[in-house]
Amino acid sequence: MTFLKSRETILAAAIVVLIALIATRFPGFIAPANLVMVFTDTSPLMILAMGQMVVILTRCIDLSVAANLALTGMVCAMINVAMPGLPIAVIVAISILMGAALGAINGVLVWKLNIPPIVVTLGTMTIFRGVIFLLTDGKWINAHEMSAAFTGVPRTSLLGMPVLGWVSVLVAVVMVIVMARTTLGRAIYAVGGNPHAAVYTGIDVGKTQFLAFTISGMLAGLTGYLWIARYSVAYVDIAGGFELDVVAACVIGGISIAGGAGTVIGTLLGALFLGVIKNALPVVDISPFWQLAISGAAIIIAVAFNAQSGRTKGRIILKSAEHAQ
């Protein structure tokens, strides 16, 4: 019974129903090749959402992920233009390290100076974008300037799915293990569930939040390379506003914004839900301009749904006091 009522089951069912509805109007949508395409297209969102999930679990929020992605991606593209012979493995390593470093900046400000995460990441969001402009003077880096290997890797097909899709699978496997089987993963849940209790059990709350921001940054950096390589273009505003989709994916996936509750699978399903909608809009002949409003409505409905299901079932003595908290 609890399995049927779980967020993951409901979401998975919703996605199946959604795909079935689209298939009634456009049968080609459920062709395996198309579903793989939708999965691959949603991969950047899934990877970023898993990073965001870790941050939200510790009662923080990271609004700088899209700017981090853009800055790291731009630096990778610039390195590629300057040194076309550099192996892609090195570029991937650079993207992960640089993303982690940018995430660590957020983490240090939250950990050591105790600045509210929303303020820190709103600030770094604009700073990262501004730095891209300083680096490039607003110029674009286009496909013909990048090496074939640089743009080719994420699109290489392996067992019928591009590498980009497999990277999200790999990240998901690693994250499931980290969250369920390591002390860090359990500490992340503990910090979000009850920071005071976490302190008494010997968990450093600030340090755990710092590590969460670093993980989020790391995944944003990795996505930076994948994104730039896949679309073969880099400019200041790339992935602008994408942080909202990432937060939306988490909220829809059942990650409680109050921290401490949520799963990797839920996050993935939340991202896929948005991904299916995004890919279905052109198919069912709705203008892509609807997408922003749909994401917004999805966030609000999901957070309202979360609040209803998460409400403690106790006796309320003073009725309006529960809102006052």
Add this chain to the structure above:
Amino acid sequence: MSLTDTTPRVIPDRLRSPMRARMMSWESLLLGVAVGIFILNSLASPYFLNAWNLSDATFNFTEKAMIAFAMALLIIAGEIDLSVAAIIALASTAMGVAMEMGAGTPVLVLVGLGTGLACGAFNGALVTKLGLPSIVVTIGTMSLFRGISYIILGDGAFRGYPSDFSWFGQGYVFWVISVEFAIFALLAVVFGVLLHKTSFGRTVYAVGNNPTGALFSGIRVDRVKMILFLLTGLMSGLAAVCLTSRLGSTRPSIASGMELEIVTMVVLGGVNILGGSGSIPGVVIAAFVMGLVTFGLGLLNVPGIVMSIFIGLLLIGVIALPRLWAMYRKTGG
């Protein structure tokens, strides 16, 4: 928002001597910064000290400051509204639609203010009636409101507002005093009195410091929050009227990113982002500081996106520096 704050809030038994407290207050420090920037600007550019140039400079902050006043009250009460820039977009789009249908200036203004009020009511209802956290709600409505603008406008734009509509954003009341600046000054007084001289103002502080305590003291916490969301929506509608009038056109990307500058203005003005403290004079001075910085950099030909680095650094810096200073003092420096 203070979810991870594990240290108890310390309320001193005895305040510092009034004179010293006034000298060391955030507002006087900020005023010093404003004067410093003013002097630097006039040294850096020969075009700075000119009444008309300075009057132009005020447009950098008047629209943002209108919203910042209401946002200050909202943040003091422990909530936040990140959808303000999106409300501007939606209100401006609604005015565009009304204009296409042949509405005159008075109707356009009413449509702008009404849309703002409706958006504020929507945010407020979600926060107070459903008990949802305002950060997530307004991140959601930020996409929703701007998304509706995109649905209506796509990649198009509304142009051709009536000529007398331009008065709000381009008109002057007296010599170099623009209509927008006059509205800003009037609102500064209204909000200053509302927050510092009325019982409603005191309830705002009470709600921000201790919502449960406020509730048990007979304050209708939800109603106070609802009023503040309505007020923020109304001010966003007013800013939309001014901005649309000044630009003379509406695009769905209008005012994008402005919420960040408004929150920065409020925090720079000394309002505690966790709620409970802050003042309107502080926000007024912060508005001038930000206006002078962007105008000065503009005179020096610094591009807008580079200015946003300054805004970002300012936002983090004004919160980080006092904390670093406190840490330095604690370790015996």
